[in-house]
Amino acid sequence: MKKLLFKLLLALCWVQVRAQTNPPYPTAPTAPQNIIAAEYFIDTDPGLGNGTSISITPGVNLSNKTVAINTAGLVNGVHRVYLRTKSGEGNWSMANVKDFIVNF
Numbered sequence: 001m002k003k004l005l006f007k008l009l010l011a012l013c014w015v016q017v018r019a020q021t022n023p024p025y026p027t028a029p030t031a032p033q034n035i036i037a038a039e040y041f042i043d044t045d046p047g048l049g050n051g052t053s054i055s056i057t058p059g060v061n062l063s064n065k066t067v068a069i070n071t072a073g074l075v076n077g078v079h080r081v082y083l084r085t086k087s088g089e090g091n092w093s094m095a096n097v098k099d100f101i102v103n104f
Contacts, residue, residue: 034058037086040069043079048092051084058088074102 036058039051054067062085069081079102082095 032060033088034060035062035085036088038062038065038083039085040067040081040083042069042071042074042081045082045095048084049086051082054083071102076102 035056037049038054038056039049040054041051045051052070054065056062056065067083071079079100081098081100083098084095085093087093
């Protein structure tokens with residue numbers, strides 16, 4: 001009987017030790033790729049790579065970039081400007097959208 005209780009206690013200790021083992025860490029995410037191109041378009045999407053090109057210096061962060069948007073030829077009213085970028089891997093980002101009003 002003592003042997004059985006000892007084996008049972010040993011098994012419970014082993015289960016407890018195994019339960020507290022940390023799982024393996026997930027793999028690290030890939031490093032961000034450089035942004036190599038940017039474009040904007042107003043109201044209608046002309047397709048990836050067909051918008052008005054924005055000159056940029058390739059980099060990971062373009063948060064302080066100022067862009068002059070050409071609004072010539074737009075009628076009075078509310079419009080939407082879309083901005084998207086292209087990574088060094090050739091993938092286009094989702095378009096960032098901002099509304100603006102033309103009132104001449």
